[in-house]
Every structure is written in C-alpha cells, then in structure tokens.
Amino acid sequence: MKTSYSLPRTALLLLSGLGLTPAVFAQAPTAVGGAVRTAAGAPVDYATVTLHRAKDSTVVKTEFSDEKGQFQFEQATGGQYLVSASQVGFERQWSRAFELGAERVTLPALTLTASQATQLKEVQVVGQKPQFERLADRTVVNVENSPLSAGNTSLDVLRRSPGVTVDGNDNLALRGRQGLLVLIDGKRQPMTGTELADYLRALPADQVKNIELITNPPAKYDAQGGAGIIAINLKKDQKLGTNGSYNISYGYGRYGKLTTGLTLNHRRKNLNVFGNYTFADRRNWNALTINREFYRSEGGQKILDSRSFLDNEGVGHGRSHAWKAGLDYNLSERTVLGVVANGLALKTDSRGRNDVESYAADGRLTERYQSVNLRDGDLPNYALNANFRHTFQDSLGQHELTADADYARYDSRRGQLLDTRYTRPAELLDRLTSDQRNDLTIQSVKADYTRPLSKTARLEAGSKVSWVLSDNDLLFMKPVRTGAIDELVRDPDRSNRFRYDENIIAGYVSVSKTLPQWTLQAGLRGEQTNAIGRPEADSGRFDRHYFQLFPSAAVKHSFSDKNETSLSLSRRIDRPSYGQLNPFRSYINPTTYGAGNQDLLPQTSYNFELTHTFRQKYSVGLSYAITTNPIVGTVQPAPEGGQAVVSTTDNLDRQYNYALTLTAPVEIAKWWNVYLNGVAYYSRFVGNLAGTQLNAGRPAFNLSANSTFVLGHDWKADLNANYDSPNRYAYFVGRGQGQVSVGVQKALWHNKATVKLNATDIFFTNKTRSTVAFDNYGERFFQRYESRVVTLSLSYRFGNDKVAQSKRRGGGAEDEKRRAGGN
Numbered sequence: 001m002k003t004s005y006s007l008p009r010t011a012l013l014l015l016s017g018l019g020l021t022p023a024v025f026a027q028a029p030t031a032v033g034g035a036v037r038t039a040a041g042a043p044v045d046y047a048t049v050t051l052h053r054a055k056d057s058t059v060v061k062t063e064f065s066d067e068k069g070q071f072q073f074e075q076a077t078g079g080q081y082l083v084s085a086s087q088v089g090f091e092r093q094w095s096r097a098f099e100l101g102a103e104r105v106t107l108p109a110l111t112l113t114a115s116q117a118t119q120l121k122e123v124q125v126v127g128q129k130p131q132f133e134r135l136a137d138r139t140v141v142n143v144e145n146s147p148l149s150a151g152n153t154s155l156d157v158l159r160r161s162p163g164v165t166v167d168g169n170d171n172l173a174l175r176g177r178q179g180l181l182v183l184i185d186g187k188r189q190p191m192t193g194t195e196l197a198d199y200l201r202a203l204p205a206d207q208v209k210n211i212e213l214i215t216n217p218p219a220k221y222d223a224q225g226g227a228g229i230i231a232i233n234l235k236k237d238q239k240l241g242t243n244g245s246y247n248i249s250y251g252y253g254r255y256g257k258l259t260t261g262l263t264l265n266h267r268r269k270n271l272n273v274f275g276n277y278t279f280a281d282r283r284n285w286n287a288l289t290i291n292r293e294f295y296r297s298e299g300g301q302k303i304l305d306s307r308s309f310l311d312n313e314g315v316g317h318g319r320s321h322a323w324k325a326g327l328d329y330n331l332s333e334r335t336v337l338g339v340v341a342n343g344l345a346l347k348t349d350s351r352g353r354n355d356v357e358s359y360a361a362d363g364r365l366t367e368r369y370q371s372v373n374l375r376d377g378d379l380p381n382y383a384l385n386a387n388f389r390h391t392f393q394d395s396l397g398q399h400e401l402t403a404d405a406d407y408a409r410y411d412s413r414r415g416q417l418l419d420t421r422y423t424r425p426a427e428l429l430d431r432l433t434s435d436q437r438n439d440l441t442i443q444s445v446k447a448d449y450t451r452p453l454s455k456t457a458r459l460e461a462g463s464k465v466s467w468v469l470s471d472n473d474l475l476f477m478k479p480v481r482t483g484a485i486d487e488l489v490r491d492p493d494r495s496n497r498f499r500y501d502e503n504i505i506a507g508y509v510s511v512s513k514t515l516p517q518w519t520l521q522a523g524l525r526g527e528q529t530n531a532i533g534r535p536e537a538d539s540g541r542f543d544r545h546y547f548q549l550f551p552s553a554a555v556k557h558s559f560s561d562k563n564e565t566s567l568s569l570s571r572r573i574d575r576p577s578y579g580q581l582n583p584f585r586s587y588i589n590p591t592t593y594g595a596g597n598q599d600l601l602p603q604t605s606y607n608f609e610l611t612h613t614f615r616q617k618y619s620v621g622l623s624y625a626i627t628t629n630p631i632v633g634t635v636q637p638a639p640e641g642g643q644a645v646v647s648t649t650d651n652l653d654r655q656y657n658y659a660l661t662l663t664a665p666v667e668i669a670k671w672w673n674v675y676l677n678g679v680a681y682y683s684r685f686v687g688n689l690a691g692t693q694l695n696a697g698r699p700a701f702n703l704s705a706n707s708t709f710v711l712g713h714d715w716k717a718d719l720n721a722n723y724d725s726p727n728r729y730a731y732f733v734g735r736g737q738g739q740v741s742v743g744v745q746k747a748l749w750h751n752k753a754t755v756k757l758n759a760t761d762i763f764f765t766n767k768t769r770s771t772v773a774f775d776n777y778g779e780r781f782f783q784r785y786e787s788r789v790v791t792l793s794l795s796y797r798f799g800n801d802k803v804a805q806s807k808r809r810g811g812g813a814e815d816e817k818r819r820a821g822g823n
Contacts, residue, residue, distance in 0.1 A: 043069025243799020
C-alpha cells in the first residue's frame with residue numbers, strides 16, 4: 001500500500017507532535033518514597049521493599065532500592081499501608097502505618113540491623129501471593145510457583161482462569177464475549193483462533209509469571225480488543241551477577257509431552273544482558289464427531305433433504321524452539337536504552353482420518369468415503385525491538401518519555417495431502433494437494449509522554465504509527481490426465497493469492513485527577529486506518545480509509561477504607577485478523593473446508609462496567625456492552641451447494657452482552673485458601689446469515705474455585721475446578737462442560753530446586769458438545785482432545801541471589817501482531 005508517510009518522516013512527526021492527538025486515560029499515581037539504611041547510616045542497595053495493606057499485611061507491590069538506597073512506589077491507591085524492607089544478612093524492618101491520599105508520602109528511613117541468626121541466610125517472608133487476585137480493573141492469575149503450571153502450556157492455564165472459555169475452534173472468550181486482545185510481555189500476538197492456540201500450546205506455563213484479565217482496559221492501550229485484554233507476563237530474572245535456571249518436564253496422556261529450557265541473566269551496575277531458550281516436543285490427540293442435516297423449503301415447509309455422519313480422529317505433533325536475547329544499558333541515572341530480539345521456530349505435522357457416510361431423506365446410503373489428511377507446517381518468526389526511556393524531574397514530580405521501534409517478520413509454509421477413497425456410489429480415488437505460503441512484515445514506532453500537571457493531576461499523551469505488509473499464496477494442485485500420464489496442475493477454482501497492506505496512525509491524550517476519596521480519569525484516542533486488500537480476482541479488491549475516535553472515562557469513589565465503587569466506560573474496535581480476511585481454503589475432507597472472508601468489517605463496541613469492592617478483597621461487578629457488526633464464527637452450507645460445508649467468519653448486525661461478576665477469596669484455615677469466582681452473563685445476537693434471521697440469546701454462567709494448600713516442610717498443593725454452563729454464541733448452542741485439576745510441589749536443596757507433579761482434567765470431562773441451526777442446515781458435533789495429562793517437572797535455579805530491579809519494557813507493534821493470523 002502506498003502512503004504519503006515515509007518511515008523517517010512519520011517517526012519525526014510522531015515525536016515532534018507528541019500529545020497533540022486524541023487519546024486514553026491512565027491511572028493517577030500517588031507515590032510513596034523513602035530510603036533504606038544500615039545502622040551506620042550507609043545506603044542499602046537492592047533491598048527488597050514491600051508495600052502492605054495495614055489491616056492484614058497483604059502484599060500490594062514489591063520494589064527494590066537503588067544504589068543510593070532509595071525506593072519509590074508509583075500508582076498506589078488511597079488507604080492505610082505499611083512498608084517493610086529486607087536484605088540478605090539483615091532483619092526485616094517495618095514502617096509505621098500511614099495514610100495514603102492525594103499527595104506523595106515520604107517515609108522516614110528504614111534502618112536494617114544485622115541478622116542475629118546468620119549473616120548468610122536470607123530472611124524468609126511468611127505467606128505467598130494467592131493464585132488469583134482481584135484488583136480494581138483486572139483479575140490477576142499468579143502462575144509462577146503454582147503446582148498446576150508444571151509442564152502445562154499457557155493455553156492450559158487460560159482454560160482454568162476465571163471467566164475465560166475456549167470453544168471447539170480454539171477461540172478465546174471472556175465473560176461470554178470473543179474479540180480479545182492477547183499480549184505477551186506487552187506485545188500483541190499476530191494471530192487468532194487455532195494459530196493463536198497453537199502458539200500458546202508452544203509457550204510453557206513454567207515461563208509465565210502471571211496473566212492479567214482486563215475487561216475494560218485503561219485508555220493507554222490500543223483500541224483493539226472489544227471484549228478486553230489478556231496480558232501474559234513472562235518471568236524476568238532480577239538478580240545481580242550471573243544467574244539462571246533450568247527446567248525440564250514430561251507429561252503423558254495418550255502421548256508424551258516434553259518441555260525443557262534454560263534461562264541466563266547477567267546484571268551489573270549499568271548493564272543487564274539476558275536470554276532464554278525453550279524446546280518443546282508434544283504430541284496431541286483429538287477427535288470430532290459430526291451429524292449433519294440438510295433441508296429444502298417447499299410450500300413454506302422445512303423438508304429434510306439428506307443427512308451425513310462424519311467421524312474424525314487425528315494426532316498432531318509439534319516441535320518448537322523459542323528464544324529471546326537482549327540487553328538494557330543505563331546511559332545515566334535517568335536514561336535507559338534497550339534492545340530485544342526473540343523468535344519462535346515451530347514445526348508441525350499431523351495425520352487425520354475422516355470417515356463419512358451420506359444418506360437420502362428416505363434412509364438410502366448415497367455416499368461413503370474415507371479421507372486421510374496429512375499436514376505439515378514450518379512457522380518461523382522473529383521480532384526486534386529497540387526502546388528508550390528518559391525521566392525528568394521538576395518541582396511537580398517526575399516526567400517520563402518513552403519510545404519504541406519494532407520490526408517483526410512472520411513466515412509460514414504449510415503443506416497438505418488429502419487422499420479420499422470412495423466406496424459408494426462407486427470405487428474411486430481422489431487426491432488433493434496444497435502448498436500455502438504466508439509472509440507477514442510488521443513495523444511500528446511509538447512514543448509516550450507522562451507528566452504531572454499538579455500534585456493531584458497528571459497528563460499522559462502518545463502517538464503510534466504502524467505498517468503491515470501481508471502476502472498469502474495458496475496453491476492447490478489437481479490430477480489431469482494427458483494421454484497416458486496423470487499430471488498435477490494448478491487448480492484455479494481453489495488456488496488463491498491475497499495481499500493485504502495496512503497503515504494505522506494513532507494518537508491519544510488523557511488526564512487524571514485525584515481528590516479526597518475520588519479518582520477521575522478522561523481521555524480520547526484517535527486512529528486513522530488505511531487498508532488495501534488485493535485478492536487474485538479483481539472483483540474482490542477493496543480500499544478502505546476511515547478515522548475513528550475512541551473516548552473513555554472512569555471514576556472511583558472510596559466511601560471508607562472498606563468500601564469503594566468504580567465506574568468505567570469506553571469505545572473499542574476489533575479489526576479482522578489478516579487470516580480472517582484471506583479467502584484461502586483449508587480442507588478437512590472433500591465437502592468440509594475452512595475459508596476466510598474478504599468482506600469482513602471491523603466490529604466496534606461501547607463498554608460499561610460498575611464495580612464495588614469490600615475490604616479490598618470481595619467484589620461484585622455489573623457490565624454491559626453493545627457491539628456493532630460483531631465478527632462471529634459460523635459453520636454453514638458452502639456457496640457451491642450440495643453437501644459442502646464451510647467454516648468461516650462473518651458479521652452480524654448487533655450483539656448485546658450483560659454480565660454479573662462475583663469474586664470472593666476465602667481463608668478456610670491458615671494453610672487453606674480458596675478463591676471463588678462466578679460470572680453470570682446473557683448474550684443476545686441479532687443478524688442474518690445463510691438466509692436465516694437470528695434474534696436470540698441465552699443466560700449462562702461460569703464458576704471456578706481454586707484452593708491453595710500450604711502444607712509445611714516446603715510442600716504446597718493446588719486444586720482447581722471450573723464449570724461452564726450451557727450457552728449460546730450466535731448460531732451455536734453449547735452444552736455444559738467442566739474439569740478438575742490437582743497439583744503438588746516440593747522445594748528442595750535450600751529452595752534452589754522445585755519438583756512438581758500435577759494431573760489436569762482428571763475426570764476427562766472437558767469435552768465440547770454443540771449444535772448449530774440454520775433454516776436449510778443443522779449440525780451437532782462432539783469434540784474431544786487430550787486434556788487429561790499427568791506431568792512431572794523439575795526446575796533448578798543457580799547463580800547469585802542478590803536482587804536488583806528490572807527495567808525491561810514491551811514494544812510498540814503489539815496490535816498488529818495480534819491480528820497477523822487466524823481463520
């Protein structure tokens with residue numbers, strides 16, 4: 001796509017015009033600061049400083065003192081707090097309780113005294129983070145150190161997270177709504193649907209620190225993601241000197257699953273160099289049974305025309321090499337430069353068998369065949385990021401300027417061989433081969449600036465420009481007899497080349513104000529989108545240019561130290577992924593295929609949420625969202641007719657979503673904590689697809705309970721259970737399903753090593769049963785996958801134990817990466 005903006009010129013405009021374009025809002029920060037000293041008055045660098053709630057000593061945040069012994073907590077909400085400080089060889093010291101309001105609090109210096117027990121052993125902190133935490137605007141799933149994370153994948157952890165569901169097509173939903181934005185270390189992933197699920201299956205849960213479920217995101221995030229954001233934050237080593245960790249795990253269900261990895265980190269005063277590598281070799285089984293019915297209309301009556309029955313079973317094999325390397329360099333106390341490179345090389349192959357029988361309305365067998373489907377894939381990708389941060393200080397406080405430049409390349413090569421042997425109505429052998437090539441390049445630059453306007457007000461502004469170039473070539477071959485020789489030639493009816501170019505120019509500004517018992521936020525974001533789609537057929541070419549504004553606002557009121565209420569609203573957008581726009585076909589058997597839809601439009605939504613929190617633990621939330629042109633997955637009769645069926649995505653007219661969320665952490669005993677979460681929701685869809693008018697909804701709910709047991713002698717255990725009730729999503733109606741998982745872990749060798757054993761879906765109940773109904777078509781399907789797995793893992797940490805604060809940040813090409821794939 002040609003545009004008048006060159007990269008250097010746009011970058012210059014981006015930085016020089018910072019803050020002059022529309023926007024979002026950020027949380028108004030109230031800072032807490034102080035210093036840590038020895039009894040002799042010397043500064044204690046890299047001490048662990050923890051902010052606690054005064055009433056129950058619950059951990060809120062943890063920071064580290066700098067070389068001068070100073071520390072600071074940003075963006076802490078109002079209330080009563082305590083601060084503690086600890087360091088190897090010293091006794092933990094506590095501040096007095098203090099009230100945090102609208103203005104910065106500077107604490108008296110905390111003086112650490114030498115430990116009387118030993119100068120070598122670190123002071124042990126009693127207690128641990130709960131696996132689930134409900135914060136003001138999000139739910140945090142603390143994956144690190146959980147027995148249930150051992151040997152599992154990030155997708156496994158998401159399946160057990162409160163309010164999250166994964167349907168039979170691997171689409172993620174939160175509170176019954178699809179259209180989520182997935183971030184990994186602040187970078188949006190370039191895929192949706194099955195491709196995103198495959199990526200998350202290749203990302204071990206052992207690498208994940210926590211997962212944030214943000215239902216109504218703050219305005220600083222891009223407007224993409226109408227249903228909210230899933231932010232996956234990976235572990236980061238913060239120790240001085242040279243250190244690292246090694247882990248290995250092996251799980252078994254029907255097939256084996258091996259994961260192993262190494263992490264290294266070297267940190268000194270001004271330089272931090274880091275890297276990691278993970279290898280995974282996993283086989284997975286899946287099965288799908290489908291009953292189909294085709295109808296015709298005669299005299300206003302719905303008449304059965306034919307039936308078909310499909311039974312599919314397959315085994316997939318994935319091998320992945322994931323790596324990351326980078327460095328941070330402190331040019332001065334206020335300036336940090338960083339570069340990061342990461343990549344994932346994923347090779348897949350699968351073998352599936354599909355048995356099909358078709359019957360006429362009177363029960364006569366009309367067709368029988370068996371298809372053998374062989375697929376292979378080679379999906380290398382890499383990304384580069386350069387980042388810059390500089391802080392300024394004046395009488396009002398700290399200003400900060402950050403900038404990122406990103407480049408990412410995603411290539412994929414997929415091959416398919418589909419052999420079909422017909423035994424009815426006649427003996428016949430048919431072969432279909434395809435070769436799919438996808439090349440995707442993403443570039444972006446962005447800059448953000450924050451500054452205090454007064455002691456109680458703050459301004460935040462930023463701009464971003466991104467460029468996407470996508471080239472997809474799908475080649476199908478078919479046999480053609482020339483004389484006595486069969487040749488494979490290009491099939492023009494199925495082959496396709498699709499090129500998509502996109503440029504998005506965005507800017508935002510937001511302000512926040514803190515008053516006694518009140519926090520106010522308001523912001524506006526603007527995004528100009530320029531997109532050109534060029535399929536092989538000229539008739540399908542499109543050229544779209546549109547500008548949209550995305551306002552957002554939030555208000556929070558604290559009635560007392562026990563009760564606070566917040567209200568937020570925002571307008572958001574979900575652009576179709578690049579794969580969803582690509583009209584290529586992927587066949588399961590001769591009459592079943594998946595395809596993109598080049599006519600897809602973006603969906604936009606207005607989101608409202610009201611939440612009340614009691615004692616900073618128990619919360620109840622009400623939310624409402626209305627979505628225009630919702631993008632939904634469908635399974636419907638294919639345009640070519642007969643018994644062909646296509647799985648694709650399309651736009652409906654409206655979607656209305658209402659949700660009630662309840663969270664309650666319960667301490668049954670000092671050694672037993674339970675986190676309870678319930679979401680009751682109602683989704684109604686309005687539209688018309690495949691000649692069938694839809695105006696229907698269904699109440700549904702999601703329940704989850706997670707128990708954490710601290711058993712003593714370095715033993716811990718987790719027990720997780722969740723249940724999804726029967727529900728409706730567009731034309732699909734699903735039956736209820738749930739699962740129970742259990743895990744146990746033991747620390748060894750002075751906490752240098754951890755052994756974990758877990759079993760997921762121990763009753764093998766996590767199975768999908770759904771129906772879909774159109775005026776001329778109906779389908780019932782039953783899907784199973786290898787969800788019951790027992791895994792044993794070992795992790796070992798080595799190197800220096802002295803901790804320093806990490807300053808690593810995410811990049812700027814997050815939005816485009818999320819949309820780079822998916823069907």
